[in-house]
Amino acid sequence: MAADRSEQPLERMEDLVSLCVRRGYIFPSSEIYGGINGFWDYGPLGVELKNNLKSRWWQRVVRERDDVEGLDSSIISHPRTWEASGHVDHFSDPMVDCRACKRRFRADQLEDAGPCPSREGSAEHDFTEPRHFNLMLKTWIGASEDAAAVAYLRAETCQPIFTGFKRIREVARQKIPFGIAQIGKAFRNEINPRNFTFRSREFEQAELEYFCHPSEREKWFAHWLDERVRFHREIGIAERSLRTRPHEPDELAHYAKQAVDIEFRFPFGWQEIEGVHDRGDWDLSRHGEYAGKDLGVTDPETKEHFVPVVVETSVGIDRTCLALLCDAYAVESLEGGETRTVLRLHPALAPVSAAILPLSKKLAEPARALHRELQRRWNVFYDDAGNIGRRYRRQDEAGTPFCITYDFDSPQDDRVTVRERDSMTQERVALDAVSSYLRERVEDA
Amino acid sequence: MAADRSEQPLERMEDLVSLCVRRGYIFPSSEIYGGINGFWDYGPLGVELKNNLKSRWWQRVVRERDDVEGLDSSIISHPRTWEASGHVDHFSDPMVDCRACKRRFRADQLEDAGPCPSREGSAEHDFTEPRHFNLMLKTWIGASEDAAAVAYLRAETCQPIFTGFKRIREVARQKIPFGIAQIGKAFRNEINPRNFTFRSREFEQAELEYFCHPSEREKWFAHWLDERVRFHREIGIAERSLRTRPHEPDELAHYAKQAVDIEFRFPFGWQEIEGVHDRGDWDLSRHGEYAGKDLGVTDPETKEHFVPVVVETSVGIDRTCLALLCDAYAVESLEGGETRTVLRLHPALAPVSAAILPLSKKLAEPARALHRELQRRWNVFYDDAGNIGRRYRRQDEAGTPFCITYDFDSPQDDRVTVRERDSMTQERVALDAVSSYLRERVEDA
Numbered sequence: 001m002a003a004d005r006s007e008q009p010l011e012r013m014e015d016l017v018s019l020c021v022r023r024g025y026i027f028p029s030s031e032i033y034g035g036i037n038g039f040w041d042y043g044p045l046g047v048e049l050k051n052n053l054k055s056r057w058w059q060r061v062v063r064e065r066d067d068v069e070g071l072d073s074s075i076i077s078h079p080r081t082w083e084a085s086g087h088v089d090h091f092s093d094p095m096v097d098c099r100a101c102k103r104r105f106r107a108d109q110l111e112d113a114g115p116c117p118s119r120e121g122s123a124e125h126d127f128t129e130p131r132h133f134n135l136m137l138k139t140w141i142g143a144s145e146d147a148a149a150v151a152y153l154r155a156e157t158c159q160p161i162f163t164g165f166k167r168i169r170e171v172a173r174q175k176i177p178f179g180i181a182q183i184g185k186a187f188r189n190e191i192n193p194r195n196f197t198f199r200s201r202e203f204e205q206a207e208l209e210y211f212c213h214p215s216e217r218e219k220w221f222a223h224w225l226d227e228r229v230r231f232h233r234e235i236g237i238a239e240r241s242l243r244t245r246p247h248e249p250d251e252l253a254h255y256a257k258q259a260v261d262i263e264f265r266f267p268f269g270w271q272e273i274e275g276v277h278d279r280g281d282w283d284l285s286r287h288g289e290y291a292g293k294d295l296g297v298t299d300p301e302t303k304e305h306f307v308p309v310v311v312e313t314s315v316g317i318d319r320t321c322l323a324l325l326c327d328a329y330a331v332e333s334l335e336g337g338e339t340r341t342v343l344r345l346h347p348a349l350a351p352v353s354a355a356i357l358p359l360s361k362k363l364a365e366p367a368r369a370l371h372r373e374l375q376r377r378w379n380v381f382y383d384d385a386g387n388i389g390r391r392y393r394r395q396d397e398a399g400t401p402f403c404i405t406y407d408f409d410s411p412q413d414d415r416v417t418v419r420e421r422d423s424m425t426q427e428r429v430a431l432d433a434v435s436s437y438l439r440e441r442v443e444d445a
Numbered sequence: 446m447a448a449d450r451s452e453q454p455l456e457r458m459e460d461l462v463s464l465c466v467r468r469g470y471i472f473p474s475s476e477i478y479g480g481i482n483g484f485w486d487y488g489p490l491g492v493e494l495k496n497n498l499k500s501r502w503w504q505r506v507v508r509e510r511d512d513v514e515g516l517d518s519s520i521i522s523h524p525r526t527w528e529a530s531g532h533v534d535h536f537s538d539p540m541v542d543c544r545a546c547k548r549r550f551r552a553d554q555l556e557d558a559g560p561c562p563s564r565e566g567s568a569e570h571d572f573t574e575p576r577h578f579n580l581m582l583k584t585w586i587g588a589s590e591d592a593a594a595v596a597y598l599r600a601e602t603c604q605p606i607f608t609g610f611k612r613i614r615e616v617a618r619q620k621i622p623f624g625i626a627q628i629g630k631a632f633r634n635e636i637n638p639r640n641f642t643f644r645s646r647e648f649e650q651a652e653l654e655y656f657c658h659p660s661e662r663e664k665w666f667a668h669w670l671d672e673r674v675r676f677h678r679e680i681g682i683a684e685r686s687l688r689t690r691p692h693e694p695d696e697l698a699h700y701a702k703q704a705v706d707i708e709f710r711f712p713f714g715w716q717e718i719e720g721v722h723d724r725g726d727w728d729l730s731r732h733g734e735y736a737g738k739d740l741g742v743t744d745p746e747t748k749e750h751f752v753p754v755v756v757e758t759s760v761g762i763d764r765t766c767l768a769l770l771c772d773a774y775a776v777e778s779l780e781g782g783e784t785r786t787v788l789r790l791h792p793a794l795a796p797v798s799a800a801i802l803p804l805s806k807k808l809a810e811p812a813r814a815l816h817r818e819l820q821r822r823w824n825v826f827y828d829d830a831g832n833i834g835r836r837y838r839r840q841d842e843a844g845t846p847f848c849i850t851y852d853f854d855s856p857q858d859d860r861v862t863v864r865e866r867d868s869m870t871q872e873r874v875a876l877d878a879v880s881s882y883l884r885e886r887v888e889d890a
Contacts, residue, residue, distance in 0.1 A: 024616030030523030032608050032736040036586070036596070041609060042517040044617050047627075050517060051503075058496075064820050066827055072487040072495060074647045075520075075630060078475030139582045139598065141481070141634060141646065151481070153584065153598075163477050164486060171469030172489050182492075185520060185630070189586060201586065202519045291477040379508050 009267035016267075016329045017196050019341065023398060025049070025325065025351075026197060038193030038201030040318075045398055048351030048379055050204070050321055053235065054183050056348065057206045057315070060231060061181050068179040068208065069172045073160035075153055075185055082136065082152050084290035085159050085283065092132040093191060098125035106191050137187045137201075153187040157205045158312060162283040165211070166295055176297055176308050177220060179210035183317070195268050197318045204317035209279075211308035213299075217257065217278055220311045225260055225276045228313050232262060232274070232320075236346030241265045241327050255282030262315075264323040273323050274315040281307040324349060328399060343399030344422050348445045353378040354402040354438060355395045359388060367406040370416070370431065378438060396421055401442070404434065454712035461712075461774045462641050464786065468843060470494070470770065470796075471642060483638030483646030485763075490843055493796030493824055495649070495766055498680065499628050501793065502651045502760070505676060506626050513624040513653065514617045518605030520598055520630055527581065527597050529735035530604050530728065537577040538636060543570035551636050582632045582646075598632040602650045603757060607728040610656070611740055621742055621753050622665060624655035628762070640713050642763045649762035654724075656753035658744075662702065662723055665756045670705055670721045673758050677707060677719070677765075681791030686710045686772050690717075700727030707760075709768040718768050719760040726752040769794060773844060788844030789867050793890045798823040799847040799883060800840045804833060812851040815861070815876065823883060841866055846887070849879065 020026045024043030028035035042050055062070045082088050094107035101118040107130040115122035137153040154160065161180045168180055183206040193200050212220045225244070232242055247259040262274040284307050288295040296307045328343040347353065354374060358367035361384050374380040381400065383391055388405065395403050405417040415428045418437065429437050465471045469488030473480035487495055507515045527533050539552035546563040552575040560567035582598040599605065606613075606625045613625050628651040638645050657665045670689070677687055692704040707719040729752050733740040741752045773788040792798065799819060803812035806829050819825045826845065828836055833850065840848050850862040860873045863882065874882050 022616065024613060027609075027612055027616075029519040029521075029605070030526055030608055031612055032732065032738050032740075033523040033525045036519075036521070036523045038586070039519040039521055041519060041605065043609075043613055044514040044516070047515040047517040063824050069489040070492040071489070072492040074474040074481075074484040074486060076474075076481070076484055076632075076647055078478035078481045080478045081475055137584045137586070139584045141483075141582070160474070160486065163475055164472075164488070167472055167476055168469060168488055171467065171472075187521075202521055287477065293477050295477075375509050382511055 012329070013196070013267035013326070015331070016325060019329070019343075019397065020046070020196075020325065026321075038190055038199075040197050040200060045351040046321070049324070049345070049349060049399075050317060052349045052351070053320060053324070054204075054206065054317060056235065057231070057317075058181075058183065060227075061179075061206070061208050061313075065179075067174070067177065068181050068210075069168055069174065071161060071164060071168065071180055071182040072184065073157075073164065073182060075187075076139070076141065076151050077154060077160055077163065079149065079151050080290055081159050081163055081287075082155070084286045085162075086286070087136055087152070087155055087159075088134070091136055091155055092134045094130035095133045095191060096127040096130050098127055100126045104191060109192070112192070133189075133191070135188045135190070137189055154184075155188055156186050156207070156314070157182050157184045158207045158209055158314065159283070161207070161209045162287050162310075163291075165209075165284060165287075166293070169211075169297070175300070177210065177212035177216060179208050181206070181208040183207075195266070195271075197322050198266065198268075198271065200318065203319075205314060206317055207312065207314045209283075210311045210313075211284075212311065213306065214281070214309045217309045217311060221258055221276065221278050224311050224313050228262060228274055228276060228315070232264075235320075235324065235349055236344075237264065237323060237327050241323070243270065245270075253277075253279075255280045264319075264326075266323065266326055271319075272316075273319045274313065277312045277314070279310040279312050281309050283310060284308060340393055340396055342396040342421065345399040345401070346445065347401040347442045350399045350401050351379065352381045352395070352398060352400040353442045354404055355381040355383060355391070355400050356404050356406065357388060357391050357395075358384045358406040359408065360384075363406050363408070363410070366411065370404070370406065370434065374435065374438065377435070378442060392419065402438065404429075457774070458641070458712035458771070460776070461770060464774070464788075464842065465491070465641075465770065471766075483635055483644075485642050485645060490796040491766070494769070494790070494794060494844075495762060497794045497796070498765060498769070499649075499651065499762060501680065502676070502762075503626075503628065505672075506624075506651070506653050506758075510624075512619070512622065513626055513655075514613055514619065516606060516609060516613065516625055516627040517629065518602075518609065518627060520632075521584070521586065521596050522599060522605055522608065524594065524596050525735055526604050526608055526732075527600070529731045530607075531731070532581055532597070532600055532604075533579070536581060536600055537579045539575035540578045540636060541572040541575050543572055545571045549636060554637070557637070578634075578636070580633045580635070582634055599630075600633055601631050601652070601759070602627050602629045603652045603654055603759065604728070606652070606654045607732050607755075608736075610654075610729060610732075611738070614656075614742070620745070622655065622657035622661060624653050626651070626653040628652075640711070640716075642767050643711065643713075643716065645763065648764075650759060651762055652757065652759045654728075655756045655758075656729075657756065658751065659726070659754045662754045662756060666703055666721065666723050669756050669758050673719055673721060673760070674707060677709075680765075680769065680794055681789075682709065682768060682772050686768070688715065690715075698722075698724075700725045709764075709771075711768065711771055716764075717761075718764045719758065722757045722759070724755040724757050726754050728755060729753060785838055785841055787841040787866065790844040790846070791890065792846040792887045795844045795846050796824065797826045797840070797843055797845040798887045799849055800826040800828060800836070800845050801849050801851065802833060802836050802840075803829045804850060804852040806830075808851050808853070808855070811856060815849070815851065815879065819880065819883065822880070823887060837864065847883065 025046040029039035029041045030036050096107045116125040136155050141151045245261045257278040259277040261272040263270045264273045284295045298305045328345045356371045371382045401421045403419040414431045418429045419426045470491040474484035474486045475481050541552045550558050561570040581600050586596045690706045702723040704722040706717040708715045709718045729740045743750045773790045801816045816827045846866045848864040859876045863874045864871045
């Protein structure tokens with residue numbers, strides 16, 4: 001892996017995927033059975049990155065706000081939910097089949113189809129007319145398949161927020177404006193899963209639905225767009241890798257007044273990682289109608305009765321993890337012609353906060369004591385085997401921001417050497433100050 | 446709700462369920478559509494309780510252990526997974542139908558069937574012969590239902606641990622003995638979901654599979670049983686509500702050498718909340734066979750090649766939340782004939798760690814400043830409306846361990862009153878000591 005290869009986006013992406021698999025960030029689900037297209041597992045490092053990202057979102061969007069309530073709804077909900085939302089009738093892609101090679105393509109993505117392998121030379125495919133193909137995953141609930149009710153795996157986490165709106169507003173005694181947020185899995189039967197975890201069939205979303213008076217929608221739209229862009233910067237995504245893109249009028253869903261995508265510059269192009277959408281009163285009105293319930297609210301002062309409009313922020317957790325990894329990944333030339341691979345992840349997001357690396361196995365006992373102390377608060381890794389340079393490289397590759405070396409001076413001066421991942425600078429830190437050193441740089445970062 | 450009613454287990458359970466729904470801990474999924482049998486949503490308080498429980502499990506089982514690695518696998522995996530595991534052929538309940546009332550029952554639970562409503566008087570049902578009914582939820586992945594591959598929603602979170610065993614051992618450079626753990630959703634098409642969230646169709650598991658040499662299985666079984674019982678005590682479950690129950694030889698799965706259930710005394714009887722099982726080498730051997738891969742390991746010293754045996758700890762997150770709520774729920778008689786409802790949840794598990802309650806709206810500004818400071822680390826609730834006694838009662842009912850009252854003396858002496866939920870005792874605490882007060886009693890508890 002040479003430094004110049006790392007400057008070509010798609011080769012760089014290949015190297016990153018290979019690093020992810022090799023180091024156990026993310027690898028194919030059911031790999032020993034040849035994998036299953038569009039499904040991925042997060043390994044020991046990946047699960048920590050993903051959990052750190054979800055915790056931070058929850059902290060910023062739910063816990064720090066008096067006007068947002070959390071929810072954790074079931075993945076399977078009453079099938080009327082998806083009739084009311086329009087998914088049963090309209091959540092579909094137009095598909096065409098090639099009569100020669102039998103492969104299936106999205107009619108709106110035919111530029112990716114390439115020549116037909118079953119026809120002479122580089123002849124084009126022999127396509128059928130487009131047909132609609134629903135993207136929801138279907139199952140059956142109940143005692144036998146014939147008698148049972150069809151049900152769908154949720155295609156987005158927001159619908160149970162709308163069906164739970166009335167209950168949650170009442171139990172939390174919230175007044176408009178306020179929001180409901182949740183993090184969870186969603187499923188879409190994508191025809192062509194691709195770009196690693198970017199387009200997969202099972203994915204995780206973190207969504208906020210913020211309910212407000214129609215006259216305040218623009219104010220809250222601007223507020224949340226601003227908050228969400230700030231969030232992506234805060235978790236360490238570089239300014240040059242991030243942009244906002246307002247939807248063109250013809251891109252807007254029929255019920256939407258305004259929509260802005262937050263896009264990240266992936267090696268495979270600028271792509272959406274989050275959407276901020278004004279969904280109007282579409283969802284509450286539809287569920288009110290289908291359930292025969294009034295989901296409107298009454299303003300306690302003006303007595304006006306109205307259906308709140310919704311500003312939605314919807315971020316892909318897997319996509320953001322991938323963006324973080326892409327942005328963090330670097331292959332650097334060092335003095336002496338060596339190269340190192342490093343994941344420059346934000347310290348608060350990095351899977352391992354610090355590695356304890358005693359210079360020799362003879363120093364294991366006091367190093368392990370430090371490890372035990374730090375483990376109570378952070379995810380800390382211990383490694384006393386092999387040459388220290390090689391151990392640093394392994395931690396660089398894992399994205400660990402701090403390596404703490406317990407050396408032969410440490411028993412005398414009660415100090416350890418802390419090496420910072422990005423600058424590779426080292427400083428001596430008193431043993432009893434290591435906790436506050438990490439707290440400042442990891443927890444409060 | 447009178448105190449004596451709370452001493453009758455089933456009435457007590459009814460009152461607890463009603464509290465959960467009314468306060469937004471847990472309520473029926475898709476409630477506005479009449480609910481969907483066996484599916485539940487966790488509301489603003491419930492999601493925090495559940496997240497706190499999951500974090501603590503992750504901290505104890507994964508982060509604090511050098512010999513355990515985390516995983517977050519997809520819910521849908523390659524269908525061969527469930528053939529190898531035996532679920533496709535054997536994960537079924539024997540069912541009977543009543544020819545008169547058309548209702549369906551588990552053949553092994555006919556004592557619950559009651560008289561048949563379609564027949565004269567209290568006549569019994571007219572049952573068919575038992576038939577087997579597979580409990581896995583089925584779906585289809587791919588471009589169209591006819592051509593697509595059948596897939597299953599995972600019936601337990603452990604199978605992807607077994608299929609990922611080789612990859613994870615290698616990326617984490619672990620040697621036997623070590624474990625792999627994950628938390629996540631699982632699905633079973635239960636015929637008769639019941640007892641609130643205890644038996645539902647969508648539920649969350651936290652599972653550890655610990656891989657060891659066959660000669661060490663008994664040692665590790667004892668170790669993990671001990672650890673897991675300690676965990677339940679640590680999160681505040683009373684000793685009298687907890688017991689271990691070894692499986693009788695005829696209860697053991699054919700591959701199991703030993704199994705112990707950790708049971709909780711629910712109002713509806715002693716029931717399993719966690720299982721500690723010796724699964725032998727069944728799973729790794731079967732997946733090795735079905736995938737045509739060698740999942741064995743070689744001892745670096747003795748050069749012995751063997752398939753590790755597995756000690757599993759499998760806890761139901763929903764069941765444990767329900768146990769915590771049952772154990773915490775109390776209706777107390779106070780002086781003056783008043784009663785209060787209180788959830789005596791462990792402070793580290795309680796959804797809200799502290800409530801900031803200024804005695805008057807005039808004190809909102811400094812009280813809000815304290816609120817903002819504490820919100821950076823804990824889930825803290827702010828409420829300045831209504832009579833202080835009523836505000837205390839609402840927090841008791843939500844399980845909030847500490848109420849912090851900012852009163853008219855506070856601006857002078859820079860102190861606040863902290864009221865402890867269970868004892869209802871109050872003490873004055875310096876404003877700048879509130880953080881360390883909470884850290885000691887919530888975080889480090």
